[in-house]
Amino acid sequence: MQTNLPAYEADLNVNSLINDLKGFSVNTLIINAGGIMAFYPTKLEDQYTNPFMKENMLGDVISKCHENGIRVIVRFDFSRAHESIFDRHPDWFYLSPKGERIRNDDMYVISINAPYEQKVLFDIVGEVIDLYAIDGIFINMPGYQTRNAYEGVYHGIDQNPYDKERFMEYSGMSLPLVEDDADPVFQKYQEFKKFTVDDLMKRLHSMVKAKNEQIAICTYMGNYVDIIRHESHPSGLPYWPYSASDNVSNVENSYPDHIVSNASIQQISFQSRYNAVEPEESAIRLYQNIANGSGLDMSIMGDFQGNEDERSYEVFREVYAHHKANEKYYGHYMSPAEIAVVSPGYWPGGERAQEYRGIQLMLKEAHLQFDLIEDAQLSKLGSKMKGYKVIILPEIVSLDSGSLAVIKAAVAGGTHLIATNESLSGHPDALLELFGAKAVQPDQDGAGYYLAPENKSVFKSFDLQSLIMFKFNLGFYNFDQANETYLPIYTPGRPGPPEKIGGHEPTGYKAVAVKNHSASKAVLMPINLGRLYYIHGYEEHKQILLDIINYLEPGISDLFTTNAHPRVEAVLQKYVENTPENFGRQEEDGIILHLVNITGFSGNTFFEPLTVNDLEFRVRCEVKPSSVFTMVGSDPVDYRWSDGYLQLKIEELGQYEAVVIEK
Template identity: 25%
Template sequence: MSLAWTREPLRFFQHLLRETDASTLRIDGLIDEIKSVGANACIVMGGGFSAWYPTDLSSQTINPHVRSDFLGDFLVAAKVDGIRTLVRMDISKGRAGMEDRHPDWFVRKPDGSVSSVWNMPQICATGPFWQQETFSILGEILSRYPSANGFFFNYLHVPRCYCDRCQDLVFRATGESVPAPDRRIPAYEAWRQDFLADYMGRVRSFIRACNPAAALVPYHHVHDGWNIRRMAAITDIIGSQVSNPVMPNPVDPQPIWNLWAAEEALTARALKPDHAPLLIQTTSEVFASRQSAMPDACLIHNLIQAAAHGAATAPAVNGMLNQEDARFVPALQTFGRYLQENARWYRDLKSPARVAIVRSEDSRLWGTDAGRPAGKAEANGHIGEFRGFCEIISDLRYPFDILVAPGLTVAELGRYDLVILPAVECLSDVDAATLDAYVAAGGKLLASADLGAADEAGHERQSAPLHCLPALPGNGRTAIGAYLALGRLEFRNALSGIPRVPAAGEFWTPFADGNSNDDLRLIGPFANNAPEFTMVEGAGKEPGLIERDFYKGHAIWLPWRIGSLYHRHSMPEYRKLLSVLIERHVGAAPVRTTAPLAVETILYAHPDGMVLHLINGASARTKRLTELTPLAGFDVAIETDCGFALSLHDDKELPVTRAGKMMILRIECLDHFAAIALTRGSAGRKCA
């Protein structure tokens, strides 16, 4: 056996069983529920603080409601039905009271008391449980159940601990003690990241020695304390969460935004290009009140967005499908059967993107976001800027990829006509040199906001890191009450001839000397906004658009937060400004449509042609996507040499017309989503 199966986008499912469920559940009932949602893989309850099998180890507590060998019986039944199974491990917490018997197993607060999560004592990563007991548990499961396909490690991270052992290890590695709870320092965070990656490398080697065909899938819903590039290297399947619950986790707040599934899928593709990631999707509406059903509109939106980018998804159900609040079940079953019937169209997808957006872990950790996984509430850091650019590019109907910094390479940059650096405040010398080499060879770079203000650890720079844009941003100032003058005719034409657009947020002036090619010059700001005095007077001075040629390439700097402002306020003028710049360097978008912006378009190449998804994101104003708003009557044009269009919902050929390179489709009604295969010859659906 091999691990080739980890490359495919399997259809996962996860029963997050309550311990009391074990007293009444039947294995055949669980298998039937898994099959009812079209799944061919699952995550099953296994070991850790709750053991679902008759363990001989005192480090685990057997679920008191388990009446037999649940794990063993389930694995046998799953194998008969061809369902691949990952055993769920949770080594992050212990049972209440264990801290009295094993005080050296658990995380200590600065005052010496035991730390807890969800009222359970939190396990210390450097202690005996992780270092000895976890390997004993894995060895026991691997020896008893060789048919297990691997392990899913839940809520995996290195918590901040002030025990003597951690204090000593951290001091020897960094020269300092564990920092205070409200203090973040690069050396300590690097230690946490490296400790976790090194530890999971040992876990992977142990699993491989026992069963070379067993996969390792570490998981944390916000990847706290992860070096995502190192973790991807020692992981067989990248695990991430994309849940978008209506109310987020109060303990570790998650991002809430409509492209979260796309972000995680594209980030995983960048880190592990030939493997489909496993994206976890809750079916609970409220994270802290799990027994409440996720609205169909939100659930299907997240699942189809992930699948459209070639990711495997795992709906996670708290308990059984047969539960008191089972409103989500019909939609989940319908969607699961759809994926099952169209499995071949979700394999071997290749991105046609000519635009890449850089996601900077250094900027998130050590820039304005200060390590927050969801960014600053005001969206003024790298995360808000990054997500705003993702939204703009998506709204302009361009396919895009995500690249992860640090660790950029000239080879990966060279695949794109345009690379975007959204408020990459923290930039290493190595990545800066790589970006310069890309531009020098003919690449196009578009940067925004406070580019390169600090190094990879957040230390303020004294000289510019880039040669293609040889300046530091300098001190920002407010642009509230100001305007950006549209000097170029192409900008004015794109904006119906108006002379200027509003400015807001922070604004930087990197270059003291002006350049005649620069544009979007700042007028104001005007402090007096009383109606009687709102004349816009004077010519613009500092440019909001800086352009420089660099050897064979070209670099653009928008020294303001265009992405963040779009992310928060959906400023249409900003989208149109970027449209002019992107089309000049990349060409027209390959998808054009009369649909409203609420319709997301996702286009991928496929061995048999192309696959186009149209996803309905229409919702009530200012509200989350909780109820479906059907849309009707729009056209979609796709640049393709394909001649046929096949609806994946019903396997029917769609009428098309052509205009030059464009295939044109008419969409009469869009419910949750439409999925259309574009082929060079008529090709029907094949089940898998």
């Protein structure tokens, strides 16, 4: 649990806090320490002190948490500093191309390459470690700032003199003024940003571990940390009810040597911090966390007592108590999924995120098991990628050379590849090699066009349909060097009243190309298929992808099948009992089937889920189980096992259930 304390709550009642944590079954607290302001008695000139601070509140919290078996991670935020520091050292702070500062009240955004982060940060963290027996540090908002995140205003690339000097030393170039992916200088700047952030975290890691190797380092990146934190929070429309599954699977599979902790952020927005998301959404996030391999992580504004929105408290108590009682079954997983979906980054956004989410949504609703892999991590996961039967690139426009080599090696080794929309458009040679395709007009507006599922042997879901509507991007590609092509594209025809419509003609282009490789096929669909489904939800667009997957790998659903409602999220995991003696062990103790009921999600609102009855499952299970039981209901489950497959039924599903299949 994270208590994100406003300055004026630095006098909280420590005994009350401990009682609340114990009542919620919490074993780790994240609480404010320093950076923006000190919640402890600092002696450092450039660490601003919280004017409301109760003299030894932080020390009392840490000591009393430890007395009650609760670990403490202290939170730092070095993205901003007080105006008193700005007045003394204006050159330490962000400067936009227009000469603007980023300011929130009396706090200014700092520059990562200036002395505040390069030196003062280390002084502050070191001071806290020397004062208190902390168990971990959490760094909030690390890295470069280009916008006022709390007001949603973009200001541009930081032109601070320290940034200019260090970038010149690194590259021999002047800082770019505009973010342009096609600009070689901006490409070098992107590389520079990664280098400098990694350098800062490496130095911080060395300093912290030199003081105490057992202090865990936690932040939102993968290098030089012990715990990678992510966040589920409302972000635009349509709402994304699989946020926690998305975040955890992406980190868990992309950084297999790290612990992931996905925080359910209770605030609705930066402008509405005192209002929390619905309790039903909180429950979904927490159950998705444990289904995919994260521990439970909840961030609330302020103290528990007198909180402005306590509606989710009962959810916290119920889910945390369940996790505590069944902890040995959670957190040590090995995914059996045979499909990988490549994500456009750690924190996807914009239209590419919509394409990515739409593809996930199609697979989730079809109950196909899949892993998420961050595009930037592909080059480190070569052997893992070869183990999948299908890899999907949802508008992954470009990849570094190592990652592209991993994809090519997987295809050569027998893994099928599916790419959508403008995937690999930044690599015309790879488009030709993998798909036999050349881009003619990759960014054609598809409004009013139709796709024709003429080949019913491939598109088996369209026996009653001859045309499929389209909108958003619809790329025109030359597929002369592909082995097969499908889905002819028809022109928009004549708009107007019913009496005048028609005139749809073949464009000569196709929406699907297939190139045969020695042991696999590669499919290019240069259309915004995922985004269209994510925004509008017409099942015909989902069926295009599902039919292609079944065409490539007819037995792909053999791993797991069910009659469950599409809004019952099913996550299958191989598990190792998560006990200290099993640390590092890879031989599984069995299988867990997690079921998260999302039937209460209406599209804009989270209601109580509908009870789902008479669920049937068929699971690939090589060894006959010694027992099968439900974790929430604690009931034995009747099952039949034969020829490597397990069949079982569950009479009723509420919000969540987990079926444990023990070896």
